[in-house]
Amino acid sequence: MTGTQPAGRPRDPVVDQRIAEAAIGLFGEQGWAGFSVEAVARRAGVGKASIYLRWPTKQALLLEALRRHVQGVAEVEASDVRDELVQLGMQLMRHYLGEAGRAALRISVEADHIPGVAEHWATIRESRVLAARAIVRRAIDRGELSDATSVTLLLDTLCGAVMNHVQATPEAARAKLLPAGESYVVRLVDFLLPRTPVPGR
Structure with missing residues (x-):
């Protein structure tokens, strides 16, 4: 308003x-x-x-x-799930390290207690969840991930790890995070994704 x-x-x-x-x-x-x-x-x-x-x-x-200054995650789509998850992780990294990064971290904790703001944040949060879940659902449909893949656990780990990586880094060192961010996100995604073919695909 x-x-x-x-x-x-x-x-x-x-x-x-x-x-x-x-x-x-x-x-x-x-x-x-x-x-x-x-x-x-x-x-x-x-x-x-x-x-x-x-x-x-x-x-x-x-x-x-x-x-x-604090927007939802833009929908990403690439040729495979690895590239899409890397794109998602980098969006989050830039989001938390941008000029509004501190506010983004605070609002994720405080929004529910601020009348008139909670509803707006809930909309942003929902858009992020839907965009992220679509990545994993597409990968399952394409046969890149097993039908048994836990969408929630995969995304919680990716998104939570990126947020924790930013928060755990001392303030004085955060300026160096973004240049090295893609390397971190790539290693994180490689760690999360299965290294063997999906059975029956």
């Missing part, structure tokens, strides 16, 4: 973007407990009135920031 367009002078999209960036940065650092319109205004270099003209509540402000 974004604020309504105020009468008079048109809104400046540059200011809108600066406020949204300040909001996503503050939430990433402080979480919901430290999130306030006053703090966002100071960080963005604008008055509180400028924010309230755009978004009537701090929930609406955070929701707009999330809409701009």
Whole structure:
């Protein structure tokens, strides 16, 4: 729910973007407990009135920031399951290491306790789950994976490992993670996928 367009002078999209960036940065650092319109205004270099003209509540402000900076996983499709899982893993790696990475990690934990934001995050979460599960289902249909493959366990391991890899890396070393990220994701996917042909295929 974004604020309504105020009468008079048109809104400046540059200011809108600066406020949204300040909001996503503050939430990433402080979480919901430290999130306030006053703090966002100071960080963005604008008055509180400028924010309230755009978004009537701090929930609406955070929701707009999330809409701009924390997106769902794009659907991937390649010639085989290995390439698709590598693409998925790299999307997650870039997601958590991007400018909104801290906010993405926090919202995954705090969203259910923020009225008006929980529903938006649930939609993003569902889109991620569906896109990821489609990868494994296609692989089963193509005969690359056994019918007995646990979709949940495979994806939990891949997605959880990427998130843990980012979180477990000291802040000072995270800048080096993305350049080496593909190598990590490739090794992770190779570890997860079966090394023998699927029986009966």
